[in-house]
Amino acid sequence: MKEPAIVLMSGGMDSTVCAAIAIELGYEVCALHVHYGQRTQEREAKAFTDICDYYEIINRLDIDITHLSKIGGSSLTEINMPIKKAQLDKEGIPTSYVPFRNANLLSIAVSWAEVISSHTLFIGAVEEDGSGYPDCRREFFDAFETMIDAGTKPHSHIRINTPIISMNKKDIVLEGMRLSAPLHLTWSCYSQNDIACGHCDSCALRLRGFAQAGFDDPIEYRERPHYS
Amino acid sequence: MKEPAIVLMSGGMDSTVCAAIAIELGYEVCALHVHYGQRTQEREAKAFTDICDYYEIINRLDIDITHLSKIGGSSLTEINMPIKKAQLDKEGIPTSYVPFRNANLLSIAVSWAEVISSHTLFIGAVEEDGSGYPDCRREFFDAFETMIDAGTKPHSHIRINTPIISMNKKDIVLEGMRLSAPLHLTWSCYSQNDIACGHCDSCALRLRGFAQAGFDDPIEYRERPHYS
Numbered sequence: 001m002k003e004p005a006i007v008l009m010s011g012g013m014d015s016t017v018c019a020a021i022a023i024e025l026g027y028e029v030c031a032l033h034v035h036y037g038q039r040t041q042e043r044e045a046k047a048f049t050d051i052c053d054y055y056e057i058i059n060r061l062d063i064d065i066t067h068l069s070k071i072g073g074s075s076l077t078e079i080n081m082p083i084k085k086a087q088l089d090k091e092g093i094p095t096s097y098v099p100f101r102n103a104n105l106l107s108i109a110v111s112w113a114e115v116i117s118s119h120t121l122f123i124g125a126v127e128e129d130g131s132g133y134p135d136c137r138r139e140f141f142d143a144f145e146t147m148i149d150a151g152t153k154p155h156s157h158i159r160i161n162t163p164i165i166s167m168n169k170k171d172i173v174l175e176g177m178r179l180s181a182p183l184h185l186t187w188s189c190y191s192q193n194d195i196a197c198g199h200c201d202s203c204a205l206r207l208r209g210f211a212q213a214g215f216d217d218p219i220e221y222r223e224r225p226h227y228s
Numbered sequence: 229m230k231e232p233a234i235v236l237m238s239g240g241m242d243s244t245v246c247a248a249i250a251i252e253l254g255y256e257v258c259a260l261h262v263h264y265g266q267r268t269q270e271r272e273a274k275a276f277t278d279i280c281d282y283y284e285i286i287n288r289l290d291i292d293i294t295h296l297s298k299i300g301g302s303s304l305t306e307i308n309m310p311i312k313k314a315q316l317d318k319e320g321i322p323t324s325y326v327p328f329r330n331a332n333l334l335s336i337a338v339s340w341a342e343v344i345s346s347h348t349l350f351i352g353a354v355e356e357d358g359s360g361y362p363d364c365r366r367e368f369f370d371a372f373e374t375m376i377d378a379g380t381k382p383h384s385h386i387r388i389n390t391p392i393i394s395m396n397k398k399d400i401v402l403e404g405m406r407l408s409a410p411l412h413l414t415w416s417c418y419s420q421n422d423i424a425c426g427h428c429d430s431c432a433l434r435l436r437g438f439a440q441a442g443f444d445d446p447i448e449y450r451e452r453p454h455y456s
Contacts, residue, residue: 064295065293065295067291067293067336070289071289071339071340099338099339099340099342099343100338100379100380101339103331103335103339103375103376104332104336104339107331108299108332110328111299111328111331112327115299135378135380137378139378140375140379143374143375143379144375144378144379146375147331147371147374148328148331150362150365150368150370150371150372151330151331151363151368151371152327152328152363154362
């Protein structure tokens, strides 16, 4: 029997490549998707389902933590705070920052891991591109692992795998291609629910990654600017 | 202006004494209550409201994370898993354990703290009585603080205060009495929603605490066994 691993799967490209890596490593993927009141959550949920179907993943958990939007503080969850157009050379912490989001997601993942006796989590966090989220750095995940050991049953020993943390989007596209990951089913746009806008930070990073990797992005865009 | 502190308030005695301590220390209490699908959540929410009204707390956040009950693994959230009668001398981890609950609660508290620029959390965790929850030990909170520093904005510096962690229930009752905390408004019973059962672990610990402190518990019980 394969060892179970919980993979945080947003429906985006990074976490899909992360799931592909977990599968290649021989794990039985248990897929955890989290809604948190983000604008595009329905489209992301569809992507999650499509990707799980593609990989024939049986163990799926779809969790609603819309309370994070009640707390506010981020343009991803507050409708009245406009999504900025991409400024890929911008420094500092972007307004799409959901305070302490990864800690909330990982805490849920650890609760599930304890119940199903899984010792392995995968999260497709990426430090790259000056994106500046403090909870995307390996230093944060190391501290989280120490905290898990202190806060779970003695034999839990849950580890957090971040296999793409040092990759840039070009590397992620290449890794996805190598693993035949279903990138055509993924959703990245922060702004639209039907056809990707091509202009938000997330679309821009994705399009630039494909351009640098020398592949065409298989999804449709309203506009497809060239980022290099 | 007073400095804001987020206090996790379940509606129980421990967190109420914790709030009383935060108030005595001069903080502006921001009260965070969390539902997680526990059987007695409506009664606990009423206690929370009553205690906030008593202290005239304006900043209140009531959060639903019933997904923890979707994950399961605990008799507090799974209706089909019976609540055990109190065995106060029992060793090990009780079945009322919600896996990694405090990490989930604290992650929400930190998200809120980041938004309102609070640097101080209070949680009424207690190590005592062999209750055996790994996420109630100071070692866990220390690891959590380190993880917060790694995962939040550089100037967040959020600390977790656990002022009653080394107290037993007798000490907590005495501290509550010293501070004139509204213990008559608190709810502790794991099992009932109207009149406390007197028999579950939580009722037993509470009644024993009052007995040892030499006070009468001001709330009503269906039965009031003597625990010593």
